[in-house]
Amino acid sequence: MPRPSAPIYLDHNAGAPLRPAVRECMIEALGDTGNASSVHAHGRKARARIEEAREKVARLCGARSRAVTFVSGGTEANMTALSPSWQDQGAPVYLDKLFRSAIEHPSVVTGGRFAVADQIVVPVDREGRIELNALEEAVKDADPSLVSVMAANNETGIVQPLAEVGKMARTYGHFFHVDAVQAAGRMPIDMEAWQADVITLSAHKFGGPQGIGAVVVKSTARVPSPLMVGGGQENWRRGGTENVAAIVGFGVAADLALEEADQTRHLSELKARLENGLKTVCPATVIFGEKADRLPNTSCFAVPGIAAETALIAFDLEGISVSSGSACSSGKVSVSHVLTAMGIEEDLARCALRVGMGWNTTEADIERFLEAWPRIVDRLNPDARHQAA
Template sequence: MPGQASPVYLDHNAGAPMRPAVRDAVIEVLQDAGNASSVHAHGRKARGRIENAREQVAKLCGAFTRAVTFVSGGTEANMTALSPSWQDQGEPVYLDKLFRSAVEHPSVVTGGRFRVADQVVIPVDSNGVIDLEALEDRVSDADPSLISVMAANNETGVIQPLEGVGAIAAKYGHFFHVDAVQAAGRMPINMGLWQADAVTLSAHKFGGPQGIGAVVVRSTARVPSPLMVGGGQENWRRGGTENVSAIAGFGVAASAALEDLNKIDQMKMMKARLETGLVNTCPSLTIFGADAERLVNTTCFAVPGISAETALIALDLERVSLSSGSACSSGKVSVSHVLSAMGVEEDTARCALRISMGWNTEDADIDRFLDVWPRVVDRLNPDARHRAA
């Protein structure tokens, strides 16, 4: 419409816009025929594209190329890694329990292929950081098990002490999985430093295509049992004809995400300006996880008396897209299990909003939000502008 402001997208943790170079790569592959398992020229070309992308994703994680297994996305990646059945040095290993933090993504909260009775939840502090003493206490006398702790929380951006978790896993002979879906391009992924046996990724969180992800292992001698079985694709680790176009786009996005690490300081400045503006507008505002290390792109906050659902509608009318800090299902906002685990009262948790920046966020986007936000607050709860913290 004439005179209408351009839309602002600040919901990259839910899904980032596809990068132009990724789109070009996907379109190019879609124009070609060829099954990567075929031996003819078309098949060999498709195979070459997959292996090139595998190398690009491996570099993002500091892993060996053959350590990367392509799957359909982050959920399948987590389901694959969360298995009681692994191979270690060619021998089958059965893991007794799953130890996970209380703030994991829903795809990990379900426990993957572990029975509910075999799952143990580790508490977090008021910032959402896992309690390492509680973890060590619970795993110290356990049979070989799997520990699963995310690199950074999808709602709050809080970064977990992965070196500490990995050290505990190694000390007691446990396997260690890291859900790094939100980490890629926003913090370095260092499997060796973390002593992580597997990390999981999803391309669409950092500008790749939707519907493609990866399980990356530290050593091909220690791998989870396949979730999808059938043919010998992906070195027998994931059956099914490969999605060549999405995989090629994933590779391009992975290379770009690695380069994004050079821009972290710029995003830190945008985040600092954003959070200063939020607090100046509403002194009563709470930023969740503020006392912990957080991703440079993520701010989760709440203003008392302004429900997330109402705020999202008001912001959408202003053509500004962000997200509730709560879990959403079928468009309905529910209380976040993450904030509940942090001890946040239900009334406050229902007010939680999340701003998440990404590869194409500019200063102008933050300016626009900070211009719109006071008007939204004035309409929904003007007292919040003046209430003391």
């Protein structure tokens, strides 16, 4: 009897496998004792580890190390950034509204610390890009507010026109937040070009540990009010004892991601092979955002008549892990708010699958996916093979 093939993981957008170098450094850090707030030798060693990691994360963002505040992950980072209360040059500033795109991550869709009545949703076009004219119309006469637009969408990989959004926010006197959780390690992060006041990150999207993220500000003179208060950790910007091992792992992952920033061509080639193969099997395959600028690792597609829920189970039985949209909905497969905002019909949106590649994805992984897909199609809806594009 043939030996089963090793499982294949193609869900990096939900969370990437831990890099071996990250695991090693974390195990070493876990072997040490010491609270980074203590002044004795053990505490100083823990503090040194944190500050070294802070410098590495700052380099990934082109920021100063003191601009980086470690938090528990992307959701807490977004909750921290989405605050109506800021300090600007030492003076308190209250931001009137939150302007966000219609395709933001669920942690931004909730509005953070803004009241529901103070949130304005800006539409996107059919390719999933924010409507700049609609954004300008919304913000041009508004009191100082916060504009929040993600760098790249977690479901479709579509990259937003951040430089244009940042320029608009600056022109009309608003603060600008970029959720860069999916961008880190997959595209350059340039706070200066984006004119972003604050960006947010999560380590586990690019090979770091789960449970650690960062809020990175352009200037420590302009910062959101703390979400977690208590002790004076993280320069009084986030109370609570630091998770030293996770922070160390975050730093190593950031270093590796920066080193590989110019190696995304490999992922782009794998994505092209995947999408060409999908259309060969089913010419009617729809690639969402196909004409837009997208992350090199992400493909979100659908075949009419093949429901995502049953396709996910079929792939799982083949030993292949993919997903349908965001992984932040308690494992439920439902209609994506992202695709709905793009104007995708509900029947087609219910068929959407996402492949997220990453640092350990190989050509053999994509070939095995494409070998399994025709078998799955033939089981679920053989007529899909003959549908016209």
